[in-house]
Amino acid sequence: MNFDFSDDQKFLREEARKFLSAKCTTAEVRAVLDDETMSHNEAVWQQIVEMGWLGTAIAEEHGGLGLGMLELCVIAEELGRALAPVPFASTVYFFAEALKLAGSDAQKAALLPKVADGSAIGCIAASEGPGAVEAGKLATEYKDGKLSGTKIPVTDGDIATHAVVLARDGAGVSLVLVALDQPGVTRTSIETIEPTRSHAEIVFDGAEGERLGAQGDGETLYNEVMNRAAVLLAFEQTGGASICLEMATDYAKERYAFGRPIGGNQAIKHKLAEMYVKNEVARSNAYYGAWALSTDAAELPEAAAAARIAASEAYWFASKENIQTHGGMGFTWEVDCHLYYRRAKLLAVQAGAPAVWKEKLVRALETRNAA
Amino acid sequence: MDFNDTPEEAEFRAEARAFLEQHLEPKNASAIRGREARKQTLEKAKKWQKVKAENRFAQITWPREMGGRGGTPMQQVIWNQEETKFDAPIGPFAIGLGMCVPTVIAFGSDAHKERYVQKALHGEEIWCQLFSEPSAGSDVAGLKTKAVKDGDDWVINGQKVWTTGAQFSDFGIVLTRTDPNVPKHKGLTMFIVDMKAPGVEVRPIHQASGGREFNEVYFTDVRIPDSDRLGEPGMGWKVALVTLMNERLAVGGSPGPDWQEIMDYARDAGTLSNSAFREKLADWYVAAQGYKLTKFRTQTALSRGETPGPENSIGKIITANHLQDICNSAVEMQDHYGLIVDKDKAPADAIFQESLMWAPGLRIAGGTDEILKNIIAERVLGLPQDVRVDKDKAFSEL
Ligand SMILES: Cc1cc2nc3c(=O)[nH]c(=O)nc-3n(C[C@H](O)[C@H](O)[C@H](O)COP(=O)(O)OP(=O)(O)OC[C@H]3O[C@@H](n4cnc5c(N)ncnc54)[C@H](O)[C@@H]3O)c2cc1C
Numbered sequence: 001m002n003f004d005f006s007d008d009q010k011f012l013r014e015e016a017r018k019f020l021s022a023k024c025t026t027a028e029v030r031a032v033l034d035d036e037t038m039s040h041n042e043a044v045w046q047q048i049v050e051m052g053w054l055g056t057a058i059a060e061e062h063g064g065l066g067l068g069m070l071e072l073c074v075i076a077e078e079l080g081r082a083l084a085p086v087p088f089a090s091t092v093y094f095f096a097e098a099l100k101l102a103g104s105d106a107q108k109a110a111l112l113p114k115v116a117d118g119s120a121i122g123c124i125a126a127s128e129g130p131g132a133v134e135a136g137k138l139a140t141e142y143k144d145g146k147l148s149g150t151k152i153p154v155t156d157g158d159i160a161t162h163a164v165v166l167a168r169d170g171a172g173v174s175l176v177l178v179a180l181d182q183p184g185v186t187r188t189s190i191e192t193i194e195p196t197r198s199h200a201e202i203v204f205d206g207a208e209g210e211r212l213g214a215q216g217d218g219e220t221l222y223n224e225v226m227n228r229a230a231v232l233l234a235f236e237q238t239g240g241a242s243i244c245l246e247m248a249t250d251y252a253k254e255r256y257a258f259g260r261p262i263g264g265n266q267a268i269k270h271k272l273a274e275m276y277v278k279n280e281v282a283r284s285n286a287y288y289g290a291w292a293l294s295t296d297a298a299e300l301p302e303a304a305a306a307a308r309i310a311a312s313e314a315y316w317f318a319s320k321e322n323i324q325t326h327g328g329m330g331f332t333w334e335v336d337c338h339l340y341y342r343r344a345k346l347l348a349v350q351a352g353a354p355a356v357w358k359e360k361l362v363r364a365l366e367t368r369n370a371a
Numbered sequence: 372m373d374f375n376d377t378p379e380e381a382e383f384r385a386e387a388r389a390f391l392e393q394h395l396e397p398k399n400a401s402a403i404r405g406r407e408a409r410k411q412t413l414e415k416a417k418k419w420q421k422v423k424a425e426n427r428f429a430q431i432t433w434p435r436e437m438g439g440r441g442g443t444p445m446q447q448v449i450w451n452q453e454e455t456k457f458d459a460p461i462g463p464f465a466i467g468l469g470m471c472v473p474t475v476i477a478f479g480s481d482a483h484k485e486r487y488v489q490k491a492l493h494g495e496e497i498w499c500q501l502f503s504e505p506s507a508g509s510d511v512a513g514l515k516t517k518a519v520k521d522g523d524d525w526v527i528n529g530q531k532v533w534t535t536g537a538q539f540s541d542f543g544i545v546l547t548r549t550d551p552n553v554p555k556h557k558g559l560t561m562f563i564v565d566m567k568a569p570g571v572e573v574r575p576i577h578q579a580s581g582g583r584e585f586n587e588v589y590f591t592d593v594r595i596p597d598s599d600r601l602g603e604p605g606m607g608w609k610v611a612l613v614t615l616m617n618e619r620l621a622v623g624g625s626p627g628p629d630w631q632e633i634m635d636y637a638r639d640a641g642t643l644s645n646s647a648f649r650e651k652l653a654d655w656y657v658a659a660q661g662y663k664l665t666k667f668r669t670q671t672a673l674s675r676g677e678t679p680g681p682e683n684s685i686g687k688i689i690t691a692n693h694l695q696d697i698c699n700s701a702v703e704m705q706d707h708y709g710l711i712v713d714k715d716k717a718p719a720d721a722i723f724q725e726s727l728m729w730a731p732g733l734r735i736a737g738g739t740d741e742i743l744k745n746i747i748a749e750r751v752l753g754l755p756q757d758v759r760v761d762k763d764k765a766f767s768e769l
Contacts, residue, residue, distance in 0.1 A: 130705040130718050131640055153711055192710035193702075193724055199710065257510040259761030259769065267741040320695065323579065323731040327508050327739060328533040331579045331732040338579035341731065345702060346710060353703040355647060 003287060005070060013074045016053075020082040023047055026336050032085040032196045033339070039159045039189075039198035045086040046118070054092055055116030058100070063113035069231075069294040073286070076232045080239030083343055085196040087121050087156035089236065089350070093229040095122025098164045101228070102175060102213030102221045111162065111177075123160035125151035125202055126222065132356045133166065135173040135219040140204065142167040142176045142211070146184070147204040155350055157200030158189045164212055164225075165204070172216030178209040194346040196339065227304040229351045231289035234304075237311035237347050238282050244318035244340050245275045248325040255327075268325060275318045282307075282314035302368065305361035312354045315344040374667070376449070380674070383446050387428065387453045394422055395457040413539060416460040420494025429492050430468060437476070437484070438492045444673040466535060467491050467498030471544045474614045475563065478601040483563065487542065499540040501531040501564065501588060502611065508533070509742050511546070512555045512608060513761070513769075516590060518547035518562065525549075525562065525600070527570075527593040535736075537573045537586040540566045545590075546611050549604050551767040558766055559607030563599040570594075580728035626733055627694050627726035628719070630655040633701050636718055642704060655697055662689045684751070687733070688743050695730035698723045 005013070024044045032038045048054065057072040058064025065071075072092070079088055096115045099108055099122075114120035126133045128140065128151060140149025147167060157163065157180075165176045180187070184207030187200045213221045249272055252263030262268050289307035292300040319340040323330035330337040348354060376384055423429040424438060431447040433439020440446070454461070472491045475483055490496040507514040516529025527547060537543065543564050550558035564571065570593035575583040602610040634652055637643040662685070669679040701723035702709035711717045712724045734740050748754045761769050 127707040130708040131642065132706045152716070153707060155707075190711055190716065191713050193712055193728070194710060256506070257508070257513070258757065258759055259510075259513075260758075265741070265757070267744065316699065320731060324734055324740065327735055328503065331735055333577035333579055333581070335579075338728075338731075341579070345699075345727070349703060349705075349707050349709055353706045353709070355645075355703060356706070358647070 003291075005074060009070055009074050012071055013078060016075055016078040017081070019047070019051070020078055020084065024082045024084050026083065026339065029083045029085050029196050029339060036195075040087055040156075041085045044084060048084075048086060048088065049118030052116070054088070054096075054118060057092075058096060058112050058116050062108060063116040065116075069228075070290055072232060073235045073290040073293070076235035077239040080236030080343075080347075081243050083196065083240065083339055087123070087159060087197075089229070089233065090123040090156035090160065091115060091121050093232040094124035094225060094351075095160075095162065095164055097228045098124065098175060098212060098221070098225045099177075101224055102217070103177075107177060107210075107212065114161075120162055121156065121160045122162050122164070123154050123156045124166075124225070125154045125157060125163045126166040127151065127153060132352060133222075135166070135222070138166060138168050138173060140165065140167040142169045142174055142209060145208060145210070146206045147176055147178055147209045148206055150201065150203050152201040153190055153192065153199040154202050155197055155199055155346075157202050158187050158198050163202065165209065166218055166222050169211070169215055169218065173218035173222075174215050175212040175218045175221050176209040177212045178204070178207055182207055184208065192346070194342040196343070197346055226351050227300050228293060230304040230308040230357070231286065231293045231300075233347050233351055234282065234286040234289055234307035234311035237315040237344070238279065238286050240340050240343055240347070241275075241279050241282060241311070241315040241318040244315075244322040244337075245272065245279055247337070248272055248275065248318075248322045251326055262325070271321050271325065275314075275321060278310075278314040278317050282310040285310040302361055302364040305357045305364060308351070308357045309354050309361065312344075312348040312357075315340075316348060319344040377674070380445060380449060383442075384449050384453065387450050390426060390428060391453055391457050391459075394419070395459055398456060398458050412460070413463055416463045417494040419460055420464055420492075424489075424493040433476075433492075438489055443676075445670060448670050448673060463497055463536060463539065464491075464494065466500050467496075467540075470500055470614050470617045471498040471542075473617050474544055474561070474601060474610060477613050478561070478610050479563070480598070482598070487563070496541040497536060497539055499534050499537045499543040499566070500614065501534055501537070501543045501545040502614075503533050504530060505532050509739060511611070512559065513766075514546060514548060514559070516545070516547045517551075518549045518560060518595070520549075520597075521594075523597050524594045525560075525597060527562070527564070527590040527595060529590050531588040531590075533576070533585045533736075534573075534588050535585045537566065537588050538575050538583075542566055543588075544601065544614065546607050548766065549607075552765050553605070554763050555761060555766045555769070556608045557605055559611070560604045561601040561607040561610040562595045563601060564590075564593065564595055568593055568595075578732065580725075580732060626690055627729065628697060628701070628722050629659050629693070630697070632719060632722065633697050633704075636701060636723075637704065639718070640704065648700075648704070651700060655693065658689055658693050662686060684743060684747055687737065688740055688747075691730060691733040692740070694726055694733060698727035698730060702727055 028041050028044050032041050052065050053075055055064030056067050056075055057069050060066035099111055111120055147165060160180055163178050163180055165178055167174060167176050184205045186203040190199050190201055192199045252268050252272060253261050255262045285307045289303045292303035323337040323341060326335060326337050329335050427440040428450060430439045431442040431450050432444055435441040468491060472488060475487055491498060502511050504514045504516060518525040518527050543566055545562050545564045547560055548558050549560040570591040572589040574587045576585050576587055577583055630652060637648055642648060672679045705718060712721050714721045717724055749756050
């Protein structure tokens with residue numbers, strides 16, 4: 001049994017942590033939070049580009065570092081801890097993974113090098129309104145090489161250069177690859193709970209696009225992309241939840257009430273212990289997801305679902321109880337607690353809300369039991 | 372057992388209703404909840420308060436000579452039930468009339484009552500509660516703001532924090548330390564402070580939810596005449612307990628969207644048939660109903676002229692967590708789209724998103740979840756008290 005990351009991967013984690021704790025502190029996150037015109041932190045983004053992180057899991061022939069998904073998981077956790085205000089998840093977990101999974105040789109050759117060198121920012125556009133994405137209900141349509149319809153919200157949709165769009169296509173649904181700098185595309189920024197990541201409404205009006213994968217494979221491919229993204233997001237979530245626990249624990253030791261540290265009260269002790277339990281459950285499920293992802297295991301669907309469900313629950317609990325542990329201070333803008341509460345909610349719905357994944361999980365378990 | 376008003380209660384309810392109908396619009400279901408209620412303009416609130424006071428609906432239980440109606444607690448409950456059905460802007464007066472002014476009435480001189488009560492009642496002056504400090508919230512008796520006697524005045528120095536409404540308040544009640552050489556609860560004194568006095572500086576705090584409803588308040592050599600002291604020097608804790616007791620009565624209520632709103636949303640969204648949602652909905656209904664019916668038991672006691680028991684203290688523990696849970700579920704049901712806070716785009720005018728951001732504050736304001744549970748455990752269930760290591764030591768030695 002060796003259910004752990006390798007020494008090299010741990011070294012990568014240390015380096016990533018060192019870099020982010022120096023260059024991507026919450027001051028960098030707040031720069032985006034407090035400035036409505038800032039979609040992301042360009043300085044942080046450029047340094048990430050320079051270190052080659054975008055190409056971590058992209059093959060060398062496509063300009064990447066040619067490392068694997070485990071290395072990408074390691075980086076994801078660190079980005080989650082740092083609340084990195086950059087379009088990394090959209091570009092790498094969703095867009096590049098979709099290309100790797102479904103792209104033709106020509107599409108990969110054209111775009112993966114651009115992802116790796118930072119000249120392309122990608123996003124995925126599926127949601128069209130309130131509620132879970134359902135292939136059968138999509139209004140956006142791909143016809144004769146043109147895309148029409150409205151996608152909202154699209155995380156990083158306002159700054160992306162390219163999008164992968166889930167659209168109706170004849171009798172079925174396809175993934176469509178679209179360049180966003182063209183006349184048939186109109187984008188409007190929209191305000192969300194999580195201002196450190198930007199969001200847009202994108203209106204396609206006869207925009208030129210090409211299929212990613214075969215016609216009619218859209219739903220299957222979309223679900224496969226979501227499985228991959230779910231594991232990577234679970235690492236971000238686990239990272240964020242760990243910081244909440246660290247913050248709450250530190251505060252519980254130093255904040256005095258009634259003549260002793262508040263952490264001396266079992267109400268607080270048990271709260272933090274419960275946070276720890278949820279975080280460890282999330283971390284172990286995330287590791288299993290990483291294994292499934294890196295080995296292309298048949299178990300990926302249930303591993304991804306379990307990772308996502310556990311991580312969403314852990315981050316929600318840790319972020320809300322971190323505020324609670326901080327009392328009135330925790331409810332101020334100036335203290336960082338609310339940044340995690342906001343990010344926890346974004347990450348919990350970005351690839352489909354937990355309820356959707358619970359259904360997916362049980363379906364995957366049924367299939368497995370039937371086999 | 373029934374839920375009917377007695378004939379007198381029914382008569383009062385009809386009278387209240389007629390009055391409200393004459394002066395206010397009924398609530399438009401989507402426009403009232405959450406943050407919206409708190410944003411209603413001050414001017415509108417002041418006007419409504421004046422109309423209420425002139426018609427003796429402002430403080431029903433206060434004696435008539437004080438501008439009240441001389442009514443029963445049950446009548447006050449009936450009034451509150453009816454008023455919340457209308458678009459009534461009452462936010463800015465809740466702390467003043469609910470907590471501060473009752474404290475002035477209990478401990479102030481005749482001159483105080485003459486000076487302050489009518490103006491507050493008629494909505495002409497607003498009050499705030501200056502208790503919490505950066506290092507004294509749950510343990511408010513550990514506060515440091517100093518008041519030192521100087522001739523006929525007291526000179527106040529220190530800092531308060533999280534003071535709701537201080538930025539538009541005319542007066543406040545401020546709890547200070549006047550004797551550091553005795554145990555913490557014994558060296559406190561309460562004063563009325565003029566918020567416009569020299570040396571009082573109010574700085575709004577940006578809240579995690581984005582709003583700026585509470586404040587830091589700094590006192591630098593603020594002079595308060597001895598005549599504006601409430602209670603004897605050193606008796607401030609006893610005075611504060613009266614304020615806090617009134618706070619428990621003032622908070623509670625429906626702070627935002629509840630099971631009905633999320634059910635409406637689910638119906639519109641076509642997800643009401645989802646069995647996992649139905650199960651949660653049933654739980655939310657039971658909790659909300661349980662709280663409402665508990666209040667009915669309290670009202671029954673009031674209606675019989677009895678003092679309500681401690682069952683009332685479950686209110687904020689239920690409502691604040693319930694709100695957070697419902698809003699979280701609503702946002703997740705909306706999936707990725709649930710992130711959107713733009714009112715023109717988000718379902719139900721973004722009340723779920725706004726209340727999701729407000730709910731953490733509600734779990735802390737006016738006694739945290741943990742402190743309220745301690746109170747239930749210790750005062751209702753009689754469990755042994757927490758160790759209070761600093762209880763008997765002089766404050767200056769802590
Ligand atoms: C929206 C809002 C409005 C407010 N308005 C006002 C106002 O108008 N006037 C005013 O004076 N104050 C106001 N407050 C302050 C409020 O009363 C305090 O924030 C609250 O009492 C908690 O105190 P604290 O922030 O110092 O937290 P702390 O007391 O430091 O508590 C930190 C954590 O420790 C826990 N804890 C503390 N002691 C114990 C214990 N013995 N056992 C178990 N757990 C414990 C708490 O539950 C909390 O989780 C407001 C606060 C908020 C959030």
